[in-house]
Amino acid sequence: MTDNNPNDDILDERIRALAAAQYHAPEGSVPRDAMWAQIAAARRAARAGATTDAPARDADVVPLAPRRRSRTVVFGWGALLAAGLVLGIALEREFLHKEGGTTSPLPVAVLPRTDSAPVATPAESTNTDSVRGAAQPSREATPSPAPKSRDVVQPRATREYAVTEPRALPDVSDSTVQMLYRTAAIQTLVQAEAVLTAYRGAESAPRDPQAMQQAARWARDVLSSTRLLIDSPAGRDPQMRTLFTDLELVLAQIVQISGTPLQARERELIDHAMRDRDLLPRIRSAVPAGLATS
Amino acid sequence: MDERELTARVKLGDEVAERALYDAHVDRVYWTAYRMSGRHDLAQDLTQDVFIRAFDRIQDYRGDAPFGAWLHAITTSVVLNGLRKVKRFDQREAVLEEAGMVTSTNREAEPDLKERLAQAIEALPEGCRVTFLMHDVEGFTHEEIGAALGTTAGTSKAQLSRARAKLRIALADFAGEWVQ
Numbered sequence: 001m002t003d004n005n006p007n008d009d010i011l012d013e014r015i016r017a018l019a020a021a022q023y024h025a026p027e028g029s030v031p032r033d034a035m036w037a038q039i040a041a042a043r044r045a046a047r048a049g050a051t052t053d054a055p056a057r058d059a060d061v062v063p064l065a066p067r068r069r070s071r072t073v074v075f076g077w078g079a080l081l082a083a084g085l086v087l088g089i090a091l092e093r094e095f096l097h098k099e100g101g102t103t104s105p106l107p108v109a110v111l112p113r114t115d116s117a118p119v120a121t122p123a124e125s126t127n128t129d130s131v132r133g134a135a136q137p138s139r140e141a142t143p144s145p146a147p148k149s150r151d152v153v154q155p156r157a158t159r160e161y162a163v164t165e166p167r168a169l170p171d172v173s174d175s176t177v178q179m180l181y182r183t184a185a186i187q188t189l190v191q192a193e194a195v196l197t198a199y200r201g202a203e204s205a206p207r208d209p210q211a212m213q214q215a216a217r218w219a220r221d222v223l224s225s226t227r228l229l230i231d232s233p234a235g236r237d238p239q240m241r242t243l244f245t246d247l248e249l250v251l252a253q254i255v256q257i258s259g260t261p262l263q264a265r266e267r268e269l270i271d272h273a274m275r276d277r278d279l280l281p282r283i284r285s286a287v288p289a290g291l292a293t294s
Numbered sequence: 295m296d297e298r299e300l301t302a303r304v305k306l307g308d309e310v311a312e313r314a315l316y317d318a319h320v321d322r323v324y325w326t327a328y329r330m331s332g333r334h335d336l337a338q339d340l341t342q343d344v345f346i347r348a349f350d351r352i353q354d355y356r357g358d359a360p361f362g363a364w365l366h367a368i369t370t371s372v373v374l375n376g377l378r379k380v381k382r383f384d385q386r387e388a389v390l391e392e393a394g395m396v397t398s399t400n401r402e403a404e405p406d407l408k409e410r411l412a413q414a415i416e417a418l419p420e421g422c423r424v425t426f427l428m429h430d431v432e433g434f435t436h437e438e439i440g441a442a443l444g445t446t447a448g449t450s451k452a453q454l455s456r457a458r459a460k461l462r463i464a465l466a467d468f469a470g471e472w473v474q
Binding site: 012018019020034036038039043047 | 465
């Protein structure tokens with residue numbers, strides 16, 4: 001072990017040179033912009049978290065582990081919020097539903113029932129609105145003061161009604177639900193910004209279909225949250241609603257991307273939609289505004 | 295703007311300064327991660343984690359050492375932890391794959407030098423491998439390696455010596471022609 005072979009230095013140098021040249025040698029370029037998009041989004045999310053966590057920090061709560069704001073965590077958190085959002089909307093619709101059945105002046109179409117007319121089955125009545133449809137059977141199972149001789153047809157009207165003539169949620173859960181919506185809205189906007197930035201990064205390297213495909217995948221996740229938010233109390237703010245509607249359009253266009261190099265026409269459409277609507281600057285300015293109100 | 299000023303501005307939350315620091319160091323971080331992992335996707339994820347962690351902990355950076363050295367200590371820690379997780383996952387996958395096939399690796403044709411070199415480096419114990427790559431390939435000093443791995447410069451020298459000896463043995467077939 002201890003005897004030194006005079007050739008060892010030559011061999012070591014040869015191995016070192018070979019390893020430097022051949023072992024996982026740098027090839028290609030560093031995807032700076034794509035990585036920066038993720039880092040910036042994570043930093044932004046961390047700052048947003050720091051702002052909302054401020055009272056907790058004042059109370060000297062020391063985090064056990066450093067925050068890891070990778071894209072998985074950011075989107076995982078987003079998925080959690082989206083789940084909460086779905087629950088919130090379901091609850092809200094359930095409340096509206098019950099009130100509409102008793103005292104609410106909801107514009108519900110009431111059709112006189114004739115004996116020959118077939119009774120609408122739950123499956124038929126759920127064609128247009130699956131969330132409401134899910135609540136329908138249980139509602140029918142409970143005694144209702146509504147006259148049984150009529151079929152209450154509840155079409156898509158509820159969606160438009162909820163938007164144009166907002167109703168207050170019950171006092172008990174109002175603040176909690178509002179806070180949930182607001183947090184979900186901010187989180188979705190943060191994610192949307194990351195997606196749009198990633199799309200731009202991927203677009204600048206059109207030979208990388210994988211990056212484009214990834215942007216499309218993220219866009220799909222954010223799109224579902226955006227649609228839910230448009231229908232939620234967060235969408236009652238006209239400014240937010242317009243922003244979410246514009247965002248929905250652009251995200252839907254990005255989702256269409258198949259992963260193959262973008263056609264010039266597709267790219268032009270998406271770019272035009274983003275530029276025309278000032279989407280990224282509006283999202284960026286909406287996030288601190290949303291935080292301030294929270 | 296020098297690096298001291300940049301780090302001071304990052305501490306105040308300046309996003310432009312963050313980007314400037316990122317631009318100055320991302321290549322080295324990325325290629326170190328790639329050199330250790332051999333995968334671009336992993337290198338990308340690890341690089342992102344390195345910078346996110348560095349910016350999160352920027353208040354801990356006192357400025358008494360170059361920012362690059364501080365950042366590379368984080369790089370090493372993040373990369374090694376990331377690789378351990380991947381290795382555990384790969385081992386589980388390998389066990390599943392091996393269960394369904396008869397091994398015949400030793401009967402294959404003699405791999406060429408590049409493959410033999412890669413196999414020899416990957417067969418090194420983790421400490422030796424990391425030290426060899428950081429010192430002989432990436433050009434870190436023993437002091438920097440010791441700081442990054444939480445050991446001493448002496449330990450780093452010993453690890454490098456062991457790594458070189460193992461590589462010489464593993465590549466002994468080629469020694470004759472190299473010496474000539």
